[in-house]
Amino acid sequence: MKRFKMIQSTWLVVITTMIAVASASAQSESESTIQGYEASEVHLTLDSGNSLLGVRVEGCELCTQQSYLPARDIVISEGRRSLSADDYQRVSGRSGTIMFDDKNKMVFEVNFWAPRGEGEVR
Structure with a gap:
């Protein structure tokens, strides 16, 4: 059970990071140059x-x-x-x-x- 929570926490960090990177990328692409x-x-x-x-x-x-x-x-x-x-x-x-x-x-x-x-x- 402890290992499952550790894996679950790791996936949460990975997904949160991916969302943050995608959001930053979309914002920089939408900014006019x-x-x-x-x-x-x-x-x-x-x-x-x-x-x-x-x-x-x-x-x-x-x-x-x-x-x-x-x-x-x-x-x-x-x-x-x-x-x-x-x-x-x-x-x-x-x-x-x-x-x-x-x-x-x-x-x-x-x-x-x-x-x-x-x-x-x-």
Whole structure:
């Protein structure tokens, strides 16, 4: 009988541990790794064909680094308008928001703020 109680106690500890581990794992998976930071300057590093090589930020209080790699399907926009590679040099260096995945530190969206008065509904 004593041995049965010892085995029963051991199984209780094992099951409790498994539940705690599963709960912690589910909680960490549900926590978002998406971060969005505002920067006074967002610079797009381009090659000679206007292909995006990197994103560099200045004046970003919350950013943990100054340079980020772009995700393969990165979206670059100005206000509500999506931009093409032809527009990148025009907006590079302006204020904006970067969205990146904190797990891989890759930027998947850059939104440059539209100059005041542009795109506003009157």
